[in-house]
Amino acid sequence: MTETTSASASHERVGFSLNRVGVIAVNTLTEAVRQKVLILFLVIGFVFIALSVFFAQFTFGEQFKFIKDTCLGVISVISTLIAIVGTAQLLPNEVENRTIYTILAKPVRRFEFLLGKFFGSLFLLVLSMIAMCVLFAAVLGIKEQAMIRELSQTYLGETAAAKDDAHLQIKQIQVDALDPDLVKAVLTDLAKAVLVAAITLLVSTFSTSLVFNVVVPFMVFVAGMLRGSAAEMWGAHRLLMAVLAVVPDFGLFGIADDINLGKAVPWAHVSEIIVYGLVRTVILVVAAHLIFSRREI
Amino acid sequence: MDAIRTENLTKKYDLGWRKGRLLALDKLNLRVREGEVYGLLGPNGSGKSTTLKLVLDLIAPTDGAAWMFDVPCTKVVSRLHVGFLPENPYFYRYLTGAETLQFYGKLCGMSGVSLQKRIDEMLELVGLAKARDRRLSGYSKGMLQRIGLAQALIHDPKLLLLDEPTAGVDPIGSKDIRDLILRLKGMGKTVLLSSHLLAQVQDVCDRIGVLNLGQMILEGDVKTLISDQRRLSITVQDLPEAARARVEEAVRAAGASVISVEHPQTSLESLFLDALRKDTRGAGHHD
Numbered sequence: 078m079t080e081t082t083s084a085s086a087s088h089e090r091v092g093f094s095l096n097r098v099g100v101i102a103v104n105t106l107t108e109a110v111r112q113k114v115l116i117l118f119l120v121i122g123f124v125f126i127a128l129s130v131f132f133a134q135f136t137f138g139e140q141f142k143f144i145k146d147t148c149l150g151v152i153s154v155i156s157t158l159i160a161i162v163g164t165a166q167l168l169p170n171e172v173e174n175r176t177i178y179t180i181l182a183k184p185v186r187r188f189e190f191l192l193g194k195f196f197g198s199l200f201l202l203v204l205s206m207i208a209m210c211v212l213f214a215a216v217l218g219i220k221e222q223a224m225i226r227e228l229s230q231t232y233l234g235e236t237a238a239a240k241d242d243a244h245l246q247i248k249q250i251q252v253d254a255l256d257p258d259l260v261k262a263v264l265t266d267l268a269k270a271v272l273v274a275a276i277t278l279l280v281s282t283f284s285t286s287l288v289f290n291v292v293v294p295f296m297v298f299v300a301g302m303l304r305g306s307a308a309e310m311w312g313a314h315r316l317l318m319a320v321l322a323v324v325p326d327f328g329l330f331g332i333a334d335d336i337n338l339g340k341a342v343p344w345a346h347v348s349e350i351i352v353y354g355l356v357r358t359v360i361l362v363v364a365a366h367l368i369f370s371r372r373e374i
Numbered sequence: 375m376d377a378i379r380t381e382n383l384t385k386k387y388d389l390g391w392r393k394g395r396l397l398a399l400d401k402l403n404l405r406v407r408e409g410e411v412y413g414l415l416g417p418n419g420s421g422k423s424t425t426l427k428l429v430l431d432l433i434a435p436t437d438g439a440a441w442m443f444d445v446p447c448t449k450v451v452s453r454l455h456v457g458f459l460p461e462n463p464y465f466y467r468y469l470t471g472a473e474t475l476q477f478y479g480k481l482c483g484m485s486g487v488s489l490q491k492r493i494d495e496m497l498e499l500v501g502l503a504k505a506r507d508r509r510l511s512g513y514s515k516g517m518l519q520r521i522g523l524a525q526a527l528i529h530d531p532k533l534l535l536l537d538e539p540t541a542g543v544d545p546i547g548s549k550d551i552r553d554l555i556l557r558l559k560g561m562g563k564t565v566l567l568s569s570h571l572l573a574q575v576q577d578v579c580d581r582i583g584v585l586n587l588g589q590m591i592l593e594g595d596v597k598t599l600i601s602d603q604r605r606l607s608i609t610v611q612d613l614p615e616a617a618r619a620r621v622e623e624a625v626r627a628a629g630a631s632v633i634s635v636e637h638p639q640t641s642l643e644s645l646f647l648d649a650l651r652k653d654t655r656g657a658g659h660h661d
Contacts, residue, residue, distance in 0.1 A: 091454065096480075100481055107468065180478075182432075184454045184481075
């Protein structure tokens with residue numbers, strides 16, 4: 078029934094269990110999926126991504142660039158919002174509803190509980206991003222087919238040379254539509270959202286106010302986005318620079334613009350960004366654990 | 375071996391800057407023996423819930439220590455054989471009764487057929503078998519309390535900690551929970567029950583401890599504590615008036631005095647439950 082079943086409790090052991098982390102994570106995901114606010118964010122994201130194909134018609138040329146700009150922007154904003162709002166309420170809700178008492182009264186380590194809640198939030202984040210990316214890909218596919226159809230009709234009955242020209246244009250449309258570098262942009266976005274979620278988790282381990290848990294990570298995120306510019310402006314102020322050094326450089330994650338402009342973004346650079354995010358995420362989760370393990374509930 | 379032992383367990387809460395500290399529990403030395411039902415009594419704010427939280431390591435003691443089955447309460451392993459029902463419990467409202475027990479069972483390392491079997495047993499035990507597939511958002515307070523008891527029992531713990539288990543529950547639900555505690559006692563479980571409903575505690579507890587302002591002010595065996603050894607009560611039925619006078623005379627002749635002669639009264643609870651039992655319409659159902 079339990080992990081160890083020797084007769085005397087003093088000889089029994091309860092080790093760290095990924096199984097318990099998984100049970101809490103799945104439960105957290107189920108809880109989050111049923112929250113209207115998070116679903117609303119996702120629906121708003123879907124609407125903007127879907128509408129991008131419509132509004133792209135009003136742009137002169139570079140319709141794919143418009144769609145990609147819009148969709149990557151929407152994915153970035155919505156994933157950040159889901160990371161903050163989804164994570165901010167995890168611990169306060171558990172404490173307020175007293176469900177944390179019944180869970181921690183079982184042979185569950187606080188670190189398992191914390192990781193379970195965090196992973197549950199990350200599951201939601203990943204699923205939301207997959208859903209948005211699928212719709213993004215569908216939008217690109219629809220636009221690609223529409224443009225090819227339109228081009229084919231324009232060149233119907235034209236000379237062989239014109240048809241060759243049309244063929245080249247179709248190939249260009251296909252290249253524009255299916256840009257493998259978009260995966261890089263989405264992956265760095267995911268790493269950024271995971272880091273934002275980790276900041277939110279850390280804040281929620283010492284604060285019980287939901288508003289505080291949302292506002293502070295958002296402010297840290299904004300400060301992180303402006304870190305590069307701030308460093309240029311206030312480079313001489315040591316104190317300010319010391320404060321900024323603690324804030325993650327979220328500007329690093331913004332490779333979507335470069336990709337959309339056709340600039341080469343090597344995988345090595347993408348990996349560096351992801352590792353940068355993951356290392357800071359691990360540090361933040363460990364810090365959250367150190368605070369949460371001492372917290373009175 | 376004691377199921378619970380505390381030594382000088384003390385808890386002070388910081389009240390904030392320049393407001394000092396609140397002494398919630400003051401050098402508590404508590405022993406709950408295996409197999410007994412122990413009632414922790416006291417008014418609101420007396421330290422009952424603080425004691426339970428300290429034992430479960432939800433809060434850290436300012437001083438002193440606690441053990442469950444001789445294992446320090448600060449160790450996770452101390453909670454292997456403990457089930458806890460908090461006061462006014464809330465659970466995940468989107469889960470059904472069966473899903474709730476599945477969640478808590480999995481946290482205790484249970485799985486597969488044995489878990490399913492245990493879920494069925496527990497739902498049957500607390501009388502929620504028919505509501506197993508209903509979401510908890512549709513459960514009444516009494517039902518939530520009972521699913522709370524079921525989750526506390528899911529891993530077949532040796533010790534149960536119940537914080538105000540009948541708070542806000544109607545008399546029928548309250549009686550059901552009381553009967554359940556007695557059944558658990560019959561099964562050899564140890565129960566630490568925190569309550570301020572004295573009549574209820576008197577019915578189910580072997581021993582009680584009374585807390586006030588964080589200190590244990592009275593402790594002992596329930597029957598011994600509440601019995602008055604100098605007085606004797608004899609209840610008779612259909613006693614003629616003349617015979618009654620002779621009995622009173624015999625009492626006085628023996629050098630004793632008659633304090634009161636009255637018709638015994640039933641308790642309001644018994645009256646209420648009897649009235650419901652006699653209501654033969656029986657079409658409705660309670661939770």
